Amino acid sequence: MKLSTLVKPLLVTGLFLAGPTMAAPSAQQVLSASPIDDIVDRYPAMMSEGIREGLKRSQQLPPMVADTIGYVVSNSFRAADIEQQIVNNLERDLSGKQLEAVEGWYATPVARKVSAAEIAASDPAVWQQMRAKAPELNTKYKGTGRAQMFARFDRAARATESAVDTTIAVQLGLATAMAAFRKDSANYDELKQKFESQRGTIRGVVEQQVYDSYLHTYEKISDQEMKLYINFLESGSGSAFTKSVTGSIQQAITDPIESIGNQMARFLAPQK
Numbered sequence: 001m002k003l004s005t006l007v008k009p010l011l012v013t014g015l016f017l018a019g020p021t022m023a024a025p026s027a028q029q030v031l032s033a034s035p036i037d038d039i040v041d042r043y044p045a046m047m048s049e050g051i052r053e054g055l056k057r058s059q060q061l062p063p064m065v066a067d068t069i070g071y072v073v074s075n076s077f078r079a080a081d082i083e084q085q086i087v088n089n090l091e092r093d094l095s096g097k098q099l100e101a102v103e104g105w106y107a108t109p110v111a112r113k114v115s116a117a118e119i120a121a122s123d124p125a126v127w128q129q130m131r132a133k134a135p136e137l138n139t140k141y142k143g144t145g146r147a148q149m150f151a152r153f154d155r156a157a158r159a160t161e162s163a164v165d166t167t168i169a170v171q172l173g174l175a176t177a178m179a180a181f182r183k184d185s186a187n188y189d190e191l192k193q194k195f196e197s198q199r200g201t202i203r204g205v206v207e208q209q210v211y212d213s214y215l216h217t218y219e220k221i222s223d224q225e226m227k228l229y230i231n232f233l234e235s236g237s238g239s240a241f242t243k244s245v246t247g248s249i250q251q252a253i254t255d256p257i258e259s260i261g262n263q264m265a266r267f268l269a270p271q272k
């Protein structure tokens with residue numbers, strides 16, 4: 001969050017209440033009003049942790065090598081680059097009125113509450129707790145309105161769709177790093193085609209994980225507040241914002257994957 005948690009909401013609210021006397025907000029202002037900038041700040045750590053955990057679980061590489069690969073991955077993604085990609089695409093994809101509507105939503109108390117929950121859930125440090133709590137939450141919410149609301153939320157937020165894309169990117173990163181370590185001949189395009197062909201299978205696994213995350217992230221958000229949030233996501237402005245942001249993030253995290261293998265080959269060469 002680029003401003004303090006106290007000053008930032010006050011600034012956003014002040015801009016919102018100023019009304020039509022002010023120009024439409026910039027894409028950067030809208031991004032700062034949303035939780036996206038905070039979550040993007042954690043993307044290098046999220047990608048690194050995901051790949052590091054995957055390598056250690058596979059037990060195909062020594063833990064030290066897995067940590068080394070995680071380090072290289074974290075340095076292959078820059079939050080500032082991802083954020084700039086989002087800003088550029090928002091400027092291209094949304095009108096001034098749409099940017100204003102999105103900023104207006106994020107100035108509301110409900111949006112700030114939802115944003116805080118999403119930021120907290122994006123911290124890799126809580127992922128283990130989230131996984132441990134999943135069976136309990138699945139039982140608690142089975143057959144409830146919260147459970148029934150998931151399909152609508154998932155479509156509007158592009159949650160599973162984005163998670164599948166990110167999972168494929170992580171798996172591609174894992175395979176690229178492993179190929180570099182083993183000096184395999186498989187190239188990036190072959191690996192990418194392999195994982196894309198498994199998209200349906202990956203989706204089946206990821207969708208349950210997204211549901212678990214949904215129950216955990218929004219546990220303290222009331223059903224009425226969730227309905228307001230989903231209404232925003234389904235609105236013209238909210239939908240355009242979500243589509244632009246998710247597309248930008250996917251592009252920004254996929255582009256560096258191809259270079260990871262080359263970096264790993266250089267990084268690990270002295271150890272062989």
